[in-house]
Amino acid sequence: MPQQTGTYCESCMMPFAKDPGTRESDRYCSLCFKDGKLQYVGNDLKEFQKIVYENMVKNGSNKLFAKFATFMIRFAPRWKK
Numbered sequence: 001m002p003q004q005t006g007t008y009c010e011s012c013m014m015p016f017a018k019d020p021g022t023r024e025s026d027r028y029c030s031l032c033f034k035d036g037k038l039q040y041v042g043n044d045l046k047e048f049q050k051i052v053y054e055n056m057v058k059n060g061s062n063k064l065f066a067k068f069a070t071f072m073i074r075f076a077p078r079w080k081k
């Protein structure tokens with residue numbers, strides 16, 4: 001589990017190095033945080049994982065990798081209990 005802060009999105013765990021867009025926030029990737037606000041404001045980890053998974057597959061990610069990546073979201077600072 002990555003311990004560094006400022007390297008990964010605090011919401012979806014995407015490494016900033018892999019961010020396909022232009023980041024607006026120091027803490028979140030360009031997909032999670034856009035137009036000055038979080039794109040998913042809910043509190044449902046499962047629902048959020050589903051959104052990220054579908055986005056990743058839509059953007060051409062390997063399904064197995066997308067599953068792994070979305071599984072890791074539970075360790076993101078935003079979702080830590």
Ligand SMILES: [Zn+2]
Pocket residue numbers: 009010011012013014028029030031032033
């Ligand atoms: Zn993110």
